[in-house]
Amino acid sequence: MTLLDAPVFDEARDRRRRTLLTGAAVLVCILFIAWWLVAGRPVDWPWNWDAHLFGRATVNRFLTAVEKNDLNAAYGIWMHDKDWQQHPQKYGVYPFSRFQQDWGPTSPDNEYAPIQSHRIAAARVYGNVLLVAVLINGRKSDALNLDYDPKTRTLNFSPPGVALYLGP
Secondary structure, three states: OHHHHHOOOOOOHHHHHHHHHHHHHHHHHHHHHHHHHOOOOOOOOOOOOHHHHHHHHHHHHHHHHOOOOOOHHHHHHHHHHOOHHOHHHHHHHOOOHHHHHHHHHOOOOOOOOOOOOOOEEEEEEEEEEEEEEEEEEEOOOOOEEEEEOOOOEEEEOOOOOOOOOOOO
């Protein structure tokens, strides 16, 4: 085949190919933006968006269980083990009795009084955990800072001195 024997340019095929490529690129952009919105519009790298999505959902489920005073379910969410009552000796570092002291509605250690409402104010990846700041009972300051570990899917209190800045 020589240059003079080249096939005829197929305009319909070229238009169809361009349309498919443009459509695929637009679809990828739409899925990327939807993932960002579902993850809670995090100001973080895209590979951390799943941690934001699952961490915020876990904190919401946990605090909803605490609001309902269902501490058994809340402890299961905290430890990421819904069957924790089958083997409570496994959680000797933070036993259920201490958990009740920290999160019970009449507990003297609970500085937020009975938890009736919550709102996630901010979430950022800090090291290898997601640090979540939660405003309890409509407070505007003194957020509760919790850590969500994406590998073990457990919750924990944030380390001393580590808190998210929520503004003035």
